[in-house]
Amino acid sequence: MSAASSPEPPTIALAAPLTGWSAPLDEAPDAVFAGRMLGDGVAIDPTAGTLHAPCDGELVVLAPSRHAVTLRTADGCQILMHVGIDTVNLGGEGFTAVAAQGARVRTGDVLLRFDLDLLARRAPSLLTPVIVTADSGFRIASRVVGSEVRVGDRLMDLVPDAASAAALAAASASAAPAVPGPGATRRATVAFEHGIHARPAALLAASLRNLAADVRLALRGREANARSTVALMALGAQHGDEIELRASGPDAALAVSALAAVLGAEAAAPARGADTAARHGQPAVHARRAAAGATPAAAVSSGSEAAPAPGATLPGVIASRGLAIGQAFQLRRPEIAVAESGAGVTQETAAFERARAVVRGRLERSAAAAGEGAGARAAGEIAAAHLELLEDPELLAAARVSIAAGRSAGFAWRAAARAAAAELRALTDPRLRERVDDLLDLETQVLLSLAGAATAAAPALPENSIVIARELLPSQLVALDTARVAGLATAAGGATSHVSIIAAAMEIPALVALGPGVLALRDGAPLVLDAERGVLEVEPAEARANSARATLAARRERAAAERAAAQRECRTADGTRIEVFANVGSAAEAAAAVRNGAEGCGLLRTEFLFLERDSAPDEAEQRAAYQKIADALGGRPLTIRTLDAGGDKPIAYLPQPAEENPALGLRGVRTSLANPSLLETQLRAILGVRPLEQCRVLLPMITEAAEVAAVRAVLEELRAELALKQRIEVGIMIETPASAVLADRLVEVADFLSVGTNDLTQYTLAMDRGHPQLAPRLDAMHPAVLRLIEGAARAAAARGRMVAVCGGLASEPLAAPLLVGLGVHELSAVGAVIPQLKAALGRVTVEQCRELARAALRAADAAAVRALAQSALGDGREVPR
Ligand code: PEP
Numbered sequence: 091m092s093a094a095s096s097p098e099p100p101t102i103a104l105a106a107p108l109t110g111w112s113a114p115l116d117e118a119p120d121a122v123f124a125g126r127m128l129g130d131g132v133a134i135d136p137t138a139g140t141l142h143a144p145c146d147g148e149l150v151v152l153a154p155s156r157h158a159v160t161l162r163t164a165d166g167c168q169i170l171m172h173v174g175i176d177t178v179n180l181g182g183e184g185f186t187a188v189a190a191q192g193a194r195v196r197t198g199d200v201l202l203r204f205d206l207d208l209l210a211r212r213a214p215s216l217l218t219p220v221i222v223t224a225d226s227g228f229r230i231a232s233r234v235v236g237s238e239v240r241v242g243d244r245l246m247d248l249v250p251d252a253a254s255a256a257a258l259a260a261a262s263a264s265a266a267p268a269v270p271g272p273g274a275t276r277r278a279t280v281a282f283e284h285g286i287h288a289r290p291a292a293l294l295a296a297s298l299r300n301l302a303a304d305v306r307l308a309l310r311g312r313e314a315n316a317r318s319t320v321a322l323m324a325l326g327a328q329h330g331d332e333i334e335l336r337a338s339g340p341d342a343a344l345a346v347s348a349l350a351a352v353l354g355a356e357a358a359a360p361a362r363g364a365d366t367a368a369r370h371g372q373p374a375v376h377a378r379r380a381a382a383g384a385t386p387a388a389a390v391s392s393g394s395e396a397a398p399a400p401g402a403t404l405p406g407v408i409a410s411r412g413l414a415i416g417q418a419f420q421l422r423r424p425e426i427a428v429a430e431s432g433a434g435v436t437q438e439t440a441a442f443e444r445a446r447a448v449v450r451g452r453l454e455r456s457a458a459a460a461g462e463g464a465g466a467r468a469a470g471e472i473a474a475a476h477l478e479l480l481e482d483p484e485l486l487a488a489a490r491v492s493i494a495a496g497r498s499a500g501f502a503w504r505a506a507a508r509a510a511a512a513e514l515r516a517l518t519d520p521r522l523r524e525r526v527d528d529l530l531d532l533e534t535q536v537l538l539s540l541a542g543a544a545t546a547a548a549p550a551l552p553e554n555s556i557v558i559a560r561e562l563l564p565s566q567l568v569a570l571d572t573a574r575v576a577g578l579a580t581a582a583g584g585a586t587s588h589v590s591i592i593a594a595a596m597e598i599p600a601l602v603a604l605g606p607g608v609l610a611l612r613d614g615a616p617l618v619l620d621a622e623r624g625v626l627e628v629e630p631a632e633a634r635a636n637s638a639r640a641t642l643a644a645r646r647e648r649a650a651a652e653r654a655a656a657q658r659e660c661r662t663a664d665g666t667r668i669e670v671f672a673n674v675g676s677a678a679e680a681a682a683a684v685r686n687g688a689e690g691c692g693l694l695r696t697e698f699l700f701l702e703r704d705s706a707p708d709e710a711e712q713r714a715a716y717q718k719i720a721d722a723l724g725g726r727p728l729t730i731r732t733l734d735a736g737g738d739k740p741i742a743y744l745p746q747p748a749e750e751n752p753a754l755g756l757r758g759v760r761t762s763l764a765n766p767s768l769l770e771t772q773l774r775a776i777l778g779v780r781p782l783e784q785c786r787v788l789l790p791m792i793t794e795a796a797e798v799a800a801v802r803a804v805l806e807e808l809r810a811e812l813a814l815k816q817r818i819e820v821g822i823m824i825e826t827p828a829s830a831v832l833a834d835r836l837v838e839v840a841d842f843l844s845v846g847t848n849d850l851t852q853y854t855l856a857m858d859r860g861h862p863q864l865a866p867r868l869d870a871m872h873p874a875v876l877r878l879i880e881g882a883a884r885a886a887a888a889r890g891r892m893v894a895v896c897g898g899l900a901s902e903p904l905a906a907p908l909l910v911g912l913g914v915h916e917l918s919a920v921g922a923v924i925p926q927l928k929a930a931l932g933r934v935t936v937e938q939c940r941e942l943a944r945a946a947l948r949a950a951d952a953a954a955v956r957a958l959a960q961s962a963l964g965d966g967r968e969v970p971r
């Protein structure tokens with residue numbers, strides 16, 4: 091270290107710790123680094139495998155897997171050097187520590203050696219962030235980027251920074267008196283696979299932003315300030331360690347909950363439960379299979395891969411089910427270069443506002459197109475979400491502050507978007523984590539606009555293109571001429587990303603997480619994309635291509651026949667009437683469902699009216715929305731479920747207590763009963779729909795008759811007050827094991843039952859419906875769930891009550907005969923699968939259904955039930971989709 095040249099504030103000169111190319115930190119392919127969650131710095135692409143000390147100091151943290159070190163100077167400045175990206179996964183392989191933790195080192199001393207070739211093969215990137223940690227009390231006055239550096243070259247000059255010093259004071263105030271206020275402690279187990287290394291430390295610290303509390307993590311007699319990433323790393327916590335969280339201050343309880351949530355939720359790719367995907371038009375099974383293997387983007391190497399050989403079969407994850415035959419078309423994302431320095435605040439501000447206006451105009455047009463087909467609707471919804479983000483005051487403020495500090499509009503916007511994305515990644519609410527994709531998409535749209543490109547120019551696609559990309563953004567997909575797109579194949583990406591949802595809504599077969607090899611395929615290479623088995627077949631043999639062509643032709647014919655027959659009443663082969671309804675969330679969806687043959691709506695999730703706003707909709711707004719949907723159904727039955735808030739559908743403005751386990755907390759009817767005016771307003775709105783006979787009320791999360799009686803009492807009061815003669819039917823959701831087991835008592839107070847297989851499965855199998863690792867096992871075909879459905883149906887039959895299923899299982903044609911065999915009379919499904927459901931039921935008799943159900947109830951597990959359903963009901967040519 092060459093430090094203090096005068097008694098004035100110390101400055102620190104950092105020498106290059108590596109030989110290689112020095113790049114802006116934004117180029118690190120990891121939002122935690124690029125978003126500066128750990129602090130500012132540069133990223134060096136090393137050309138030699140030795141890491142040296144950039145200054146004099148103490149080696150305060152050597153990661154157990156030896157891939158990262160942190161030095162602290164005598165002035166308390168901390169410099170983190172993280173060799174490569176995701177190298178913690180190597181578990182120390184390829185790294186040799188030369189200096190030990192606690193050692194005092196001098197500028198230029200060797201700290202560790204690493205095997206450059208091994209890292210090039212095994213890590214997603216060699217870029218090595220060299221970071222001045224955010225709580226160091228120093229900022230970078232100058233840095234060398236965009237050039238070669240050799241070990242010892244001047245890399246950065248640091249000067250004291252008041253804001254960062256304040257952060258340091260807060261972070262290091264371990265001995266200071268705690269923030270006054272209540273205290274909270276809690277134990278939490280570290281779920282991060284590699285313990286608390288750099289990324290988890292950044293996520294933990296970020297989760298405390300905006301919370302007023304002094305928070306410590308204690309482990310094996312040591313304590314770390316939870317806001318200091320270095321202290322967190324130095325704690326040495328490993329996967330499975332039980333940590334004590336200690337907080338004091340006004341937000342103590344929130345702080346320990348936030349930390350426990352981050353600690354307990356391995357920072358995996360965001361994945362939504364099967365049901366959420368079903369709500370967006372994908373049958374549940376797709377998401378279930380897919381969520382199991384989603385590959386984080388960073389796992390895709392950027393290195394040059396050999397092209398897969400003809401005849402090769404690449405395994406991937408199904409994002410949108412189907413089969414496609416076509417030719418490879420590589421879709422490359424434009425590289426958008428962004429200069430760090432601006433051309434003046436006025437000029438950059440004007441450019442920023444112009445670019446935003448262009449993007450806003452395009453998004454408004456796309457949002458307005460919602461309603462012209464399922465794909466456009468899905469794209470429209472996403473455009474509406476992008477519009478909201480484009481106006482986000484915090485995001486804009488961050489970008490404007492950065493422009494005011496002399497940065498270019500592009501640099502400022504990118505940094506603001508990435509920092510926000512990194513923060514969202516740290517959150518546990520899956521819906522918020524989804525917005526990371528939105529942010530990154532919006533980042534690109536604004537940057538392209540700044541660069542003068544109105545939109546990512548739509549490429550000229552050949553017919554039957556199988557579009558290949560590293561990852562696709564929704565804006566890229568909607569810009570394509572989809573009439574020419576046979577399928578989508580991406581190297582990275584997850585099955586529950588927005589682009590997967592749009593692809594499913596557009597019925598474009600898609601595979602994701604195929605690995606980097608797919609990027610090396612030549613344009614025009616013949617491909618079979620089998621998004622049913624989850625493989626991409628490269629240059630298949632002629633016989634295979636022909637058989638795939640024949641399958642596709644037969645399917646098209648069959649689908650056309652099913653669609654043509656979808657308007658008929660659903661009957662089994664022996665003439666038994668089964669009603670096939672749709673789950674809807676808007677009037678447009680209701681109209682589309684009717685076109686697909688829906689005979690009514692079996693589940694209107696009214697949450698759609700309450701989410702993403704600051705206060706609850708009033709009676710008039712609710713009534714108008716319900717009326718619009720009733721009208722769109724053209725007189726067909728409309729089942730309106732009262733608000734199912736809480737659990738996986740938190741609503742911020744409701745007075746919900748902080749809960750340790752929201753899935754087992756105040757949710758569904760419990761929330762409504764705890765907020766009587768909310769319930770009363772909703773029931774009044776429902777009673778205002780005309781004709782009222784079209785409507786039924788459905789109550790979520792029932793566990794006992796008293797809850798039904800309480801709602802009925804409010805309804806009766808309102809009927810009397812409104813002088814209504816008509817009685818409205820009140821049904822209950824069977825979503826808890828309690829309600830299934832007590833069905834014989836509940837049918838005494840309920841007019842009908844509707845089984846919510848999503849929650850019933852979650853609570854029966856004790857598996858969180860949003861848990862990415864458990865997703866493959868969260869199968870509603872589990873015999874334990876089927877036994878509960880059968881018991882409830884038997885109880886309902888004894889009392890002459892109707893039983894419906896409205897959870898994700900009702901959207902699986904394979905399950906339809908089984909459910910009928912269990913005694914179900916009505917299925918309420920995703921609109922798009924209704925023609926297939928009706929066709930599947932038209933091929934079986936009720937006796938065949940019962941025989942299948944009897945066997946399924948004796949089966950040992952869900953896989954056995956699926957096999958039974960397939961062998962009993964598959965038509966010999968192919969399994970029902
Ligand atoms: C269910 O749990 O199956 C259900 C239909 O309710 P939701 O998915 O809205 O919780």
Ligand code: MG
Pocket residue numbers: 790825846848849
């Ligand atoms: Mg439910």
